Amino acid sequence: MVPSFAASTGPFAVTPDTELPVSEYGRVGDPPEVRALVAAAQAGDRSAFDDLVTRYHRAVFRTAMAALQRPEDADNTTQDAFVLAWRKISAFRGDSSFKTWLLTIVWRQALDRRRARARWWQRSTTVSRSDDPSDDGLDRLVSHEADPERHAAARHRVRQVRDAITRLSPKLRDTLLLASDGEYSYEEIAEMLGVPLGTVKWRVSEARKLVQQRCEQSKEKP
Template identity: 40%
Template sequence: MGQPSAPGFFPTDGGRAASTGHVSDAELVARARQGDHAAFGELVERHRAAVYRAAHAALGSASEAEDAAQEAFLAAYQKMGTYRAEASFKTWLLSIAWHRALSRRRSLVSRWRRFASGELLEPAVSRETRTQEGALIDAEMAHHVERLVRALPARLRDPLLLCAAGEQTYGEIAVVLGIPEGTLKWRVAEARRQLKQRLVRLGYGHE
């Protein structure tokens, strides 16, 4: 099956592909295998947000994530014949997207202020009362968190990034990374523990 032009299944005017109602992913995949670009367009619309967020978690750049997402959808279309449904289509697609994003990764995300303050540390001051000095401290902490995340070993960093993206279940992420779900949960917990411990040593938060 030849590669279709992007307009065949990527909306280019901000609109959605024609709706196929409540047709299952499996039926849409079957249609796409027969060359139905509209069916694949519906699959793109259903999963584009999840694919983008997974790519952004790896890349930390909106433009890079958009490029990686489009590459992932093109690759999925070309590889449709290899999909065997052992996992859901969404999980299979996200696995492609994640590995495409990893191949493009130049730097880790700078999105960790919310993640760190919301899940690792209690904010020192509320948003309503934050002073200019407090904002500078937050920016400094975000820099430290980004550096510390960058320094984590890949086996801890990648599970943490995917979980922080917030689109997938532990089960789906485990399939994408090719590890047992229990191992995934341990690695995420260990990554958070190490980040918190190192931030405390830098004077942010407490044990």
């Protein structure tokens, strides 16, 4: 059923003549207010772009975190991505939503930073992953058990899952982290990663399966 736009009013009213951007996977157009901000930013309005920064900087930061897993790197990458987006905003044609376009930029920047990072794997697996419970953050995931032994066991299982995710291949791990974040749809992830939608679904499924297998294997070990 085709939705009716006749009731839309206001400065950003969407009329039937107003075509929403259509991506490879369907309509992923931005809300009207975002489209107005983007149009103003393309015309050179910095305050409009500042509003876009306010709206999307959290999503951009979390995307960088999914690739880098280090807050300081994600912080720098987020800044670089917005600067690049401001410079390239005239090239945005609306083939996808502005959010997807922006996240694609930050994702590529994050991958560049990740490649340039020497011994990234060792550092990413050690940062903020100490055995000290106080700075681990895993307690938030463990339900409070009255029995200290059961609490420790639950915490151990969470640690096993985290280690299994960390040991996934980059493609599977990236896709799983993006999909689990809940910030993006599968279609947006597919556009960000530049892969078909089916590939995203397969990667998420494969990643979950591998994590489950590895957790089972570690459970069987004494």
